[in-house]
Amino acid sequence: MSAPSEGARSTLLVTAKRLFAERGLDGVSLREIIREAGIKHATAIQYHFGDRDGLIAAILASHEARVDTRREAMLDNYEANATPSARDIAAIMVRPLARELEDQDGRYFLRIYSQVIQHPDGMFVDTGTSIWRWRRHADEVLPPGAAELHTRYSALTFTTVELARRATERPHADDQLFVSRIIDVVSAIVEAPLSPETERLYSERHQRQLLDAKDTTA
Known part of the structure; x- marks a missing residue:
């Protein structure tokens, strides 16, 4: 055969x-x-x-390359011209992915990508090289403690879920308003301060971790 x-x-x-x-x-x-x-x-x-994971990785690969190229260009421009801005950071997250709404192939990708990001097995942690560069810049505008509380992941999850939802609908003549609103919300996620309750719980967890580490090394 x-x-x-x-x-x-x-x-x-x-x-x-x-x-x-x-x-x-x-x-x-x-x-x-x-x-x-x-x-x-x-x-x-x-x-x-x-295997199945290799098949899914191959599906993602060509789209991630396109998304990375767009995001890298936006990051280059950001580094050359911008001061830290939560909305600019949000746009760099959202717009490269939103371009995939332009054709059916891209819409399929968005629906799969959202599943990958949320999969309980944590498959494919590496979601493209540009996302790690984006994370470094996002740290510049995150409130203290927000990075440790996975705010960047929350921004990515919201983005992919909303784009995947849009991708299940019939193609729209214009996605500009939809995309701009996603950027607004992602910007708010990035800038959201920690409440007094969250700060207290975060501090308590940190203290428990220190005690656990001390007990382990004792």
Whole structure:
């Protein structure tokens, strides 16, 4: 039996992207993907991608490269021209991803990407190289303690959930207002101060961690 062709690889990617977007990452079996793609080789996914995670990583890869390119350009401009601004930081998070709303392929990606970010197994922690550069700049505008409380992750999660929701709808003629509003909310997430209650709970947790560390080394 001959090995699955590169054409089969492309067909599998297209089919898996649609099925994962429509039915969820855990709602589709590899056997279903192969059957839906019309591939005769039962081990085609293993041959080209290794396993399910390899298949999902391959789906994300080409889109993440596009998103990274856009975000890196915005970061270059930010570093050259801007003083720290929460809304600018929010825009650098949102706009590169929002461009994926422009075609069906991108909308499938957004629906999958949101699932990946929220997956309970923590799959694919590396969501693109530009996000780590973005995190460094986000720290400049975060209130004290906010970074340790995963504010940046909250901003990313809100962004991906809202874009994925938009991606399930029929294409809109203009997404500018929608995207601008997401940026507003992400900016508010980034700038949100810690309340007295949160500060107290954060301090108490920190003290417990210090005591636990002391007990461990004693």
